[in-house]
Structures are given as C-alpha cells and as structure tokens.
Amino acid sequence: MRQQPRIHRNARRRRRLCGQSLSHSPRARIPRVAFRSGLCYRPGSGPRPGPHEGSRDLEADGLPSRPIALIGAPIEVGTSEPGAVMGPAALRTAGLVRVLRDLGLAVEDLGDASPDGPAADRGLPAVAAWTRALAREVEAALGQGRLPLVAGGDHSLSLGTVEGAMRHCAAAGRPLFVLWLDAHADFNTPETSPSGNVHGMPLAALCGEPGFDGLFADPGRVPLDPARIHLFGLRSIDAGERALVGARRVAVTDMREIDEFGVVAPLRRILERVAAADGHLHVSFDVDFLDPGIAPGVGTTVPGGATFREAHLIMEMLHDSGLVRSLDVVELNPFLDERGRSARVLVELVASLFGRRILDRPAPAAAVPSGSDRR
Numbered sequence: 001m002r003q004q005p006r007i008h009r010n011a012r013r014r015r016r017l018c019g020q021s022l023s024h025s026p027r028a029r030i031p032r033v034a035f036r037s038g039l040c041y042r043p044g045s046g047p048r049p050g051p052h053e054g055s056r057d058l059e060a061d062g063l064p065s066r067p068i069a070l071i072g073a074p075i076e077v078g079t080s081e082p083g084a085v086m087g088p089a090a091l092r093t094a095g096l097v098r099v100l101r102d103l104g105l106a107v108e109d110l111g112d113a114s115p116d117g118p119a120a121d122r123g124l125p126a127v128a129a130w131t132r133a134l135a136r137e138v139e140a141a142l143g144q145g146r147l148p149l150v151a152g153g154d155h156s157l158s159l160g161t162v163e164g165a166m167r168h169c170a171a172a173g174r175p176l177f178v179l180w181l182d183a184h185a186d187f188n189t190p191e192t193s194p195s196g197n198v199h200g201m202p203l204a205a206l207c208g209e210p211g212f213d214g215l216f217a218d219p220g221r222v223p224l225d226p227a228r229i230h231l232f233g234l235r236s237i238d239a240g241e242r243a244l245v246g247a248r249r250v251a252v253t254d255m256r257e258i259d260e261f262g263v264v265a266p267l268r269r270i271l272e273r274v275a276a277a278d279g280h281l282h283v284s285f286d287v288d289f290l291d292p293g294i295a296p297g298v299g300t301t302v303p304g305g306a307t308f309r310e311a312h313l314i315m316e317m318l319h320d321s322g323l324v325r326s327l328d329v330v331e332l333n334p335f336l337d338e339r340g341r342s343a344r345v346l347v348e349l350v351a352s353l354f355g356r357r358i359l360d361r362p363a364p365a366a367a368v369p370s371g372s373d374r375r
C-alpha cells in the first residue's frame, strides 16, 4: 500500500484549514476554532462559524503549529537518585527533534539551560538557581510565540517552567492550568517530605506553601491557584501531602478513577474546563506516570501506571484540544533505562501530542470536549 509521507499530509491539512482548498472531510467543514475559543458549535445548532471567525491560529489541526523551542534542563539536584542529568541527551538521542520536524513542525533546539549561579549541591538553593534560569527561558520563549518543550531533568525543573508560564499568562491576562501527569502528587513541603527531595515538592512551592523562602526570584509573586492544578495518574502520596492536597482542593484523577472510567472521560472534563476559560494549558509529563513495564528509566517507579495505549490516547486528545501551550518531559533517568526503551517511548508520546496519528479520522464523539467541533 502506498503511504504518503506524513509531512505532506500535515501540510495538506494545514492548507485545508486555512481555507486554501476545499475538502470533503467533515473536519474541514467544521473549524476547530469553536473549541479553541470555548464556543459551543454543534452542526445544525445555528449559523456555522466562518472559516476564520474567532481564530487565533487556524493554520493548525489540533495543536497550533507554533514553533517549538526545545530547552534541555539537565537537573538532578532535586532528587537523591543520580542519572536524570542525562535525560535531555537521551531524549535527543532517541530522536526528539527529528520526529517533530518530520511532522512538519519548526523546532529550534536551544541547547541545555544552565543554572543562575552555582548549583553543585542538592536541595533548595541549588534548585532555586535552576528555577530562575528556566522561568526566564520559558517566559521568553512564550513571549516570542513559541511553545517551550522542556526536557529534563528531575521534576523540580517544573518550578521554573510553571513559574515562567505563570508570568507569561499574568502579563497576557490569561488563566494558567497545569496538568500533572505523574504517579505522585509532588505537593510535599520541606516539613511534610519524607525524603527531603525537592522533586516531590514543586506544586506546593508554586502554590505558595511555607518553607520555600528564596526559591523564586520575586518573593512577592502571586502564587499558583491550586484549583487550577489537575493531578492525573496519582497512585503514590505521602501522608502530609495527602492532607495538603485535600485541604487545598487540588483536582485529582487517581489510578482508581482511571481504572473505573478510563482516561477519556476525566481528561475530557479537564479540557472542557480549560477551553471554557480560554486558558493556557501547561502539561508536565513525568516518566513515572507510565507503567514501569513500558518505561523503566525513572528513579521513582510505582507499579500500576498508565499503559502505552492510555498514554497515547491522552497525547492525542491533548493534541486535538489545541490547548497545550507549554510542556515538560521530566524524570527520564537513562542510567536506569534499558537500552533507551523509555526514551523512545517518550519520544513517541511527544510525537502523538504534537499531531502524529495513525490515520486521519474523525475522533469519536466522546474523545473531545462536547461543544467542540467533532472530528
């Protein structure tokens, strides 16, 4: 069977959505802008929006095809398990840039970030040096209309990436939502943490919990609203952080809920909420979200994680939503990996998030938020 190279199919889709050519595909006739702008358009429910109405970035199918800024964050000062420092190199080796370019996307690899000042030791002061540098880089990339893809590195790097996205969103007057794909809640404080590892604390710090003095460049920063965080895939939580997550009313989809309902219904609810608020969605993807059977290259494996298929479906839904504006891929530890297996799985998943699909097909009605264009 002849298969067209994917890059050409993508280019054709973009042209179609720009209105440069007409297609008989139902997707082309119902612009996905309805979802992106939070409007509810259903065929037959009123005048159909014109091809460019309300559009911010109609050139894309799913995720806007804004250029990607790849930023390596070789950081392991937030964990006691050495090896995550090699994460960015392993992701590049596994073809991260190549798969994205093959999708027809513009990718600039900005190389690895370095901390502001010495970051030799572990712990909060070292993490602070990275946080400042990464916040600056992410804010700058977003300000240039690029989508920052930060490759880690342990999960304390998200202190910087989320802080950068927060600053960008504050200036743009846009609400920021954080989707935390992770086995853990990462809501410990120095007081509740059983390990003292900062990679188990970033969300608590971002939300302004006590014990993080000197971490952020601006001590008067407005903290992240815990109600705009969604933990997804949770299956390991420490006693102290469990109390805090409950008290702060952080939204959680734990593995029990995924077992009962699958990933589609809970994720769809999250995407609907972000779309209705016209929000910026930051996705923080920890390798340990995945089942260790498919991704063993991580220091904090927990059995019973997301399967290969579940993870791909999540990535495809994120792509189709068009809502993701910044992304972290964290905790890959190549020293614990088996011949690059986990790195390869991650690269495949990132490709799905950026639009790689098996076939062009209308998504089943349940796969994308109701009120969005059904594709």
Ligand SMILES: NC(=[NH2+])NCCC[C@H](N)C(=O)O
Pocket: 155, 182, 184, 186, 188, 193, 194, 195, 196, 197, 199, 200, 201, 237, 238, 286, 288, 300, 331
């Ligand atoms: N992002 C991660 N891998 N976090 C693991 C955290 C594990 C544990 N809850 C701790 O605080 O030490």
